[in-house]
Amino acid sequence: MSILVDKNTRVITQGITGSEGSKHTNLSLEYGSNFVGGVTPKKGGMMWKATSGKELPVFNTVAEAVAKTGADASMLFVPPGLAADAIMEAADAGIKLIVAITEGIPVLDMAKAKRFLQTKPDCRLIGPNCPGIITPGQCKIGIMPGYIHKPTEPGKTGIGIISRSGTLTYEAVFQLSSMGYSQSTCVGIGGDPIIGTNQIDLLKMFEEDPGTEAILMIGEIGGDAEERAAAYVAQHVKKPVAAFIAGKTAPPGRRMGHAGAIASTSAGTAKEKVAALEKAGIAVAATPADLGDAVQRAIAAKKK
């Protein structure tokens, strides 16, 4: 089992003819994801050719792509100035899961897109500014390296991952796979101040997913999403939860790469977040080398 995506998910790429869109459609196809088409305005009618020789139809609009291919998910590589509009287009066309990889979308564009998405309750946005989502062995929608993941065998359980960061997630997955832990689904929720799906949404899904044994939540400075997630875990999550917060040494008032990774002297700090997570009984990793061990500790603590 898994959450949100599996081998039946039918995916299109918005921005399939661009260099990044093309590259990652290829890599996701090689991983085994079920891509059924792509969208690039004014390039409708052409066929996009994968390195494997497979061809996918390109459409001018998402609505046309959905009508002709039955796509239910979208991987979005549209440039930042146009990305929020492309997100709303996908939602309007009936796409159920939009995975927005694009980094650098203006915040107010996302504020408008978020309002629009509230009128589409069947649609979920992951990201933007994220590596994407993967259910190992079944479906990869995004830019993460597929080979580091360990699929969960049918009838068994794996670790669910929720992360605001890219490479730090790969680090976590690598450690877990090396230790023998498979993953159920890994979701990069994105490093921007406004994102479509937050930690609590996913904690709820992982808690309900029979294929998920434990949850690893990777956060960073900025905002109070981890604090709110910690409060949710304390009240509603029975499965083992481990966490890590990046940015203990980040100077206040500076944006640490991600648009959303900014703490002041008194708000959004790593110290506050770690304290909230520990208070909720979550096993917090001391360093990025300790991510896998923290999951192990969380599982062991629940078995006692």
Add this chain to the structure above:
Amino acid sequence: MKVHEYQAKELLAAYGAPVPKHVVCKTADEVGAAFDQLSNGGGAVVKAQVHAGGRGAGQLMGYADKLGGVKFVPTKEKAKTVAEAMLKHSLKTKQTGPEGQKISTLIVQADAEPAKEFYVGMVLDRSVGLPMVMASAEGGMDIEEVAAKHPEKILKVHVAPETGLLPFQAQKLAFDLGFSNEQIGSVVKILMALSKVYFEKDASIVEVNPLAVTKKGDVVVLDAKIDFDDNATFRHKDVQALRDMGEENPTEIRAAKASLNYIQLDGNIGCLVNGAGLAMATMDIVNHHGGSPANFLDVGGGVTAENAVEAFRIILSDDKVKAIFVNVFGGIASCARIAEALVKAGREVGFKIPVVVRLEGNEVEKAREILNSVKDELPAIRVAKGLTEAAKLVVELAK
């Protein structure tokens, strides 16, 4: 992107907010002339223009008397002496860091004689993804401190991005803050200007702190701060024109040109990492094992030889750096390509201090072979296997 107080006020004034007159000056003589123009017998205020808060409570570095970045001056002579001191000495505040900030621009404004101070600001409420106006009768203070200690003293109103702040919302806030019937109009003007600047110019913070009521009962914008969303400046030429490169760290500007995300810190271990989250976590693990990071540096998803060379040059331009920690997780990019980039960088830049390399991921074995083959040529490169081992080693070598 940050701008100066005078730029923020001029923008708010252009959107209809009542802002006291000021004159922007670059020399003490200009300050003297501006004093004559504005003082009106009651003195004036000289304010240093730097991109840092806490100016009033700050101190000019190396200046004998107590003097920060904001000073009331009763006479023209005093105005000129204060201006000279400010232009000569860097200003240190709780937001500038220990090195302080050089002052090259001052403003002079008539003394507004504030009787009561309020706070109004517009920021994003990340928890709901909507902008909000925050207002408080506790003006002149750090709003985050007020928020932490007395959350009940802050009024909050969410604003829909499709409409902006609505006049009735502004009016209700003004009444709730306790303004008189005569003052409501000016307060609404300020709040509406706040919202217009926020939405029309893609600001991320617009703050009026303090919004002052003068002894005469007028409501004015006494100090203002605006930050703009870096992701949106591409569509605002006028906002781009407000950028003052003199306020920014030159090394950080250089890094940005090479598409490197670099922030200078005060430790002695240079860090070169791919990905922002891992870059932060790398600083943290250095710190965890007793070291002190010299910088945050995210070279991005794919490390190329070109940006690796420039990244090393930038790290090494800081002479505090005693050792370098390269921590790269090769996801899609091959570790072998990253190792080749490191070798090229070593040959071009010349490593005189230890460079601890920790690579993991795609083609890592091949990468270790490449680095091993240049052991004699580039002895500064030390390959570590695990993340913890690498962090401990670099901390030891930097001592």
